[in-house]
Amino acid sequence: MSKRNPDYDFKWCPGCGDFGVKRAIEGALVTRSATKSEPIEKTVIVAGIGCSGNLVHLQEGPQPFGIHGIHGRTLPISWGIKSARPDLNVIIVSGDGDFLSIGAEHIGPQAKRNVDLTAIVMDNGVYGLTKGQASPTTEFEVVTPTTPLGKLDDKVNPLETYLAAGVSFIASSISTQVKQLQELIVEAMDYPGFSIVHVQSPCTTYNDTYALLKGNEKEGIEPLAKPIADDHDPADYVAASALARSRTIPIGLLYRKENSIPAHARLDAARARSKMHQQSVEDLLAAMKI
Amino acid sequence: MSKNLIVRFAGEGGQGVVGGSEIMAAAAAEVGYHVLTFATYPSQIKGGPAWGQARISTEPVLSSGDYLDVLVALNRYAYDHNIDELREGGIVIFNSEDFELEAGARTIGIPADQLARDSGNPRAANMIVIGAVAHLAGMPLRYLEGFVTQRFTRGRPGDDKIVEGNIKALHLGAEEAAKTGLSLGSPLDEPSEIVGERILIKGFEAACLGAMAAGLESFIGYPISPATTMLTYMEANFHGPNTFVGQASSEIESITAIIGSGFAGKKTMTSTAGPGFSLMGEGLGLAWMAEIPLVVADIQRGGPATGLPTKTEQSDLLVALNPGHGDLRLPVIAPGNVEEAFLAGAAAVNWSERYQGPVILLSEASIAERSQDILKPDVSAVIPETRVVSDGALGNERYAGGSVSPFPVPGGPGAYVANGSEHDEQGDTTHLPEVHIQMTERRFAKLQLLEDGTYEAEQTDRPVVLMPWGGSKGPAREAFERLIAEGDEIGWYYTMYLHPLPPAMLEDLRSKELVIVPELNYLGQFAGHLRSLGVNAHPIRQYTGLPFKVVDLMSAVRERMQTASGKLARV
Numbered sequence: 041m042s043k044r045n046p047d048y049d050f051k052w053c054p055g056c057g058d059f060g061v062k063r064a065i066e067g068a069l070v071t072r073s074a075t076k077s078e079p080i081e082k083t084v085i086v087a088g089i090g091c092s093g094n095l096v097h098l099q100e101g102p103q104p105f106g107i108h109g110i111h112g113r114t115l116p117i118s119w120g121i122k123s124a125r126p127d128l129n130v131i132i133v134s135g136d137g138d139f140l141s142i143g144a145e146h147i148g149p150q151a152k153r154n155v156d157l158t159a160i161v162m163d164n165g166v167y168g169l170t171k172g173q174a175s176p177t178t179e180f181e182v183v184t185p186t187t188p189l190g191k192l193d194d195k196v197n198p199l200e201t202y203l204a205a206g207v208s209f210i211a212s213s214i215s216t217q218v219k220q221l222q223e224l225i226v227e228a229m230d231y232p233g234f235s236i237v238h239v240q241s242p243c244t245t246y247n248d249t250y251a252l253l254k255g256n257e258k259e260g261i262e263p264l265a266k267p268i269a270d271d272h273d274p275a276d277y278v279a280a281s282a283l284a285r286s287r288t289i290p291i292g293l294l295y296r297k298e299n300s301i302p303a304h305a306r307l308d309a310a311r312a313r314s315k316m317h318q319q320s321v322e323d324l325l326a327a328m329k330i
Numbered sequence: 331m332s333k334n335l336i337v338r339f340a341g342e343g344g345q346g347v348v349g350g351s352e353i354m355a356a357a358a359a360e361v362g363y364h365v366l367t368f369a370t371y372p373s374q375i376k377g378g379p380a381w382g383q384a385r386i387s388t389e390p391v392l393s394s395g396d397y398l399d400v401l402v403a404l405n406r407y408a409y410d411h412n413i414d415e416l417r418e419g420g421i422v423i424f425n426s427e428d429f430e431l432e433a434g435a436r437t438i439g440i441p442a443d444q445l446a447r448d449s450g451n452p453r454a455a456n457m458i459v460i461g462a463v464a465h466l467a468g469m470p471l472r473y474l475e476g477f478v479t480q481r482f483t484r485g486r487p488g489d490d491k492i493v494e495g496n497i498k499a500l501h502l503g504a505e506e507a508a509k510t511g512l513s514l515g516s517p518l519d520e521p522s523e524i525v526g527e528r529i530l531i532k533g534f535e536a537a538c539l540g541a542m543a544a545g546l547e548s549f550i551g552y553p554i555s556p557a558t559t560m561l562t563y564m565e566a567n568f569h570g571p572n573t574f575v576g577q578a579s580s581e582i583e584s585i586t587a588i589i590g591s592g593f594a595g596k597k598t599m600t601s602t603a604g605p606g607f608s609l610m611g612e613g614l615g616l617a618w619m620a621e622i623p624l625v626v627a628d629i630q631r632g633g634p635a636t637g638l639p640t641k642t643e644q645s646d647l648l649v650a651l652n653p654g655h656g657d658l659r660l661p662v663i664a665p666g667n668v669e670e671a672f673l674a675g676a677a678a679v680n681w682s683e684r685y686q687g688p689v690i691l692l693s694e695a696s697i698a699e700r701s702q703d704i705l706k707p708d709v710s711a712v713i714p715e716t717r718v719v720s721d722g723a724l725g726n727e728r729y730a731g732g733s734v735s736p737f738p739v740p741g742g743p744g745a746y747v748a749n750g751s752e753h754d755e756q757g758d759t760t761h762l763p764e765v766h767i768q769m770t771e772r773r774f775a776k777l778q779l780l781e782d783g784t785y786e787a788e789q790t791d792r793p794v795v796l797m798p799w800g801g802s803k804g805p806a807r808e809a810f811e812r813l814i815a816e817g818d819e820i821g822w823y824y825t826m827y828l829h830p831l832p833p834a835m836l837e838d839l840r841s842k843e844l845v846i847v848p849e850l851n852y853l854g855q856f857a858g859h860l861r862s863l864g865v866n867a868h869p870i871r872q873y874t875g876l877p878f879k880v881v882d883l884m885s886a887v888r889e890r891m892q893t894a895s896g897k898l899a900r901v
């Protein structure tokens with residue numbers, strides 16, 4: 041975190057949504073560490089590249105481990121960590137560009153493996169760190185430095201993408217509701233399988249969507265972010281799909297697959313069934329004897 | 331009497347030509363011959379020209395050999411395209427059901443499929459041909475019978491029928507050859523008694539086992555010729571309570587996943603070939619920057635892009651040294667034969683743990699895929715090295731000091747951020763010039779821990795020396811021995827530790843008038859690298875997708891030596 045290192049020059053802009061996400065993660069880690077009486081060092085934050093990924097350095101309070109790698113590769117790095125050490129808690133902090141553009145190719149495989157980790161995606165509908173270019177979640181026809189004629193590509197619907205890919209646990213949240221976000225993160229971490237918490241985290245500098253998300257009753261602007269009704273059954277894939285495709289952004293727990301068997305449990309079970317057994321190097325060499 | 335038999339089975343993919351040479355070699359190894367196989371085939375499952383070659387010798391084999399004693403041609407194309415490599419006095423066995431050759435030549439037409447049906451085992455066409463080859467070479471059929479019995483006795487009902495059919499096939503083939511009255515002149519010498527515990531092993535198996543002997547714990551890869559066999563070997567054989575083997579969805583996943591495993595404290599590895607290695611460039615930079623131990627085996631094939639997927643080349647050296655952008659230079663170990671592949675697998679894991687960073691195990695199709703008989707490696711001689719793990723004494727100063735520092739393992743003390751951005755001691759991002767200088771120098775200083783590589787040096791007083799690398803070692807060694815025997819004055823240097831080079835060896839090389847580097851690429855990559863280190867190195871280049879022939883090397887070396895004695899300007 042930056043306080044340890046006064047020379048560290050990265051700062052978020054005032055009002056950036058990522059501040060709220062940071063507080064929610066800090067809260068979630070401390071709470072979870074206490075309830076599970078597990079040292080915070082058992083958690084690893086895997087960070088993408090972007091304003092969002094820099095969260096790993098700004099984290100205050102007790103320090104987890106972190107790895108701040110290269111653009112778009114949080115998912116396979118996390119898979120490697122979990123395959124080596126299923127006992128570690130892995131959370132990803134990533135942005136809409138990092139996760140849904142350059143890193144999108146990893147969502148499908150990861151969902152199929154059902155690796156037990158939690159990805160927190162800070163969606164600001166823009167490439168923040170590289171100064172305001174269009175991202176997959178930038179609205180259609182919006183003008184940015186890379187879309188001077190207006191964005192010609194359709195906007196990606198992240199929740200629909202996750203559902204289609206087979207992600208086991210999908211929550212949607214907003215950076216202003218820190219408490220709810222914190223609870224969703226804890227729930228996602230407790231869930232045995234691949235969980236994503238997709239957070240609307242506005243960029244005050246390049247794409248300030250606070251007003252849109254919150255709406256304005258006086259001006260008759262309906263809020264874009266809308267809480268998921270209490271009677272939604274997260275186990276219901278069809279209902280989750282309908283919500284994901286609605287005109288507004290559903291906020292809350294969208295989908296939670298029942299009976300999720302995470303990657304490491306699948307491996308343990310397959311090993312228990314298999315006749316393949318451990319062989320020493322000596323055994324393997326002996327089998328090649330002339 | 332003859333010391334050597336070189337036989338090539340040529341046909342098309344799917345006809346079992348590679349299998350034919352492998353069986354011939356395995357049977358010969360069984361009775362004490364030294365063997366080495368080499369194969370080349372198209373990157374398609376069925377069809378396309380393919381051949382497999384076995385060299386069988388009473389002496390240890392260094393290369394797949396120059397000229398063929400026997401060419402087995404299963405179709406006209408195979409005959410036309412391989413006949414030039416038959417030695418004078420060599421014999422062609424051809425598939426008379428497929429094509430005809432003019433009479434009178436040293437050729438034997440065999441209706442292998444028909445004879446196989448006659449033997450009672452329609453799948454024994456290979457055995458018919460092997461029987462014929464054995465007859466020509468004067469190799470007693472009982473050698474092959476013993477092998478066939480052993481190989482096809484698998485504890486299943488009907489085994490005896492299969493064994494019987496195959497043995498009958500061997501005899502039918504031998505009789506067919508005998509009818510012609512042709513022979514290779516001098517029969518193959520009796521094999522020598524098997525000394526020590528010998529094994530028949532492929533290069534890729536040796537590399538995997540070496541890495542396992544050094545304590546490897548995790549392996550993640552993505553299929554690509556000629557490196558897939560490493561992944562499938564691991565999937566089939568690397569099991570244990572704390573091991574993990576997985577298939578990634580791309581090489582970008584392979585490299586970043588093993589970065590995760592290495593970060594989490596495991597000894598980890600992947601295998602790939604050129605195209606996949608290119609995709610790993612950015613990830614390898616991250617491993618170098620964040621100081622994550624891991625091993626990447628790059629089994630070279632030919633050409634840029636998809637190139638020659640199933641051929642052999644040594645054209646990835648430059649990218650192995652510098653696979654990514656920015657200031658970095660990765661350690662590279664390139665085994666010269668199958669024995670060395672085992673040692674290289676172990677050394678690569680040990681190096682990665684010792685200097686805490688990525689190591690490239692650079693091999694090539696001709697070594698990975700060859701079978702060779704070797705003395706069983708002494709596993710107890712491999713001393714696994716494991717990174718020094720942080721006990722928390724340095725707090726979170728992961729990157730403290732001018733060389734390696736204790737490695738904090740997640741879950742334990744010393745929480746830090748492993749950072750691919752430039753960072754300070756604690757892993758926090760910084761762009762301050764003095765920190766970038768300090769950390770860049772730290773990363774390069776760590777390489778000094780790897781300057782313990784061994785090397786070979788002979789005739790060191792000679793001003794002109796031969797210095798091959800990787801798989802060109804075998805043919806170069808054979809060329810060297812023949813040159814010395816014929817009175818040429820030339821020295822020999824060799825190491826599999828290409829970077830960092832053993833310092834004493836480099837010192838020696840710098841004092842040489844000329845260092846001749848045979849290598850399978852257009853650029854002369856290693857020679858260029860040596861020149862950048864102040865060595866007057868010149869390459870002998872070949873870029874056919876095939877290994878060197880000893881005779882070609884000998885004449886190329888002599889040409890270079892003449893130029894050297896004419897004191898051409900240093901380049």
Ligand SMILES: Cc1ncc(C[n+]2csc(CCOP(=O)(O)OP(=O)(O)O)c2C)c(N)n1
Pocket residue numbers: 088089090091092093111134135136137138139162164166167168169170175
């Ligand atoms: C391979 C690669 N390509 C491009 C970049 C440049 N780059 C850095 S961050 C970024 C986009 C970040 O967008 P997003 O993930 O939405 O994060 P934000 O800054 O908006 O939080 C890009 C393109 C890079 N670092 N690496």
Ligand code: SF4
Pocket residue numbers: 051052053055056057058091092164168169242243244245246
């Ligand atoms: S550019 Fe946008 S995303 Fe980046 S720190 Fe500033 S407000 Fe946040």
Ligand SMILES: [Mg+2]
Pocket residue numbers: 090135136137162163164165166167168175
């Ligand atoms: Mg963004």
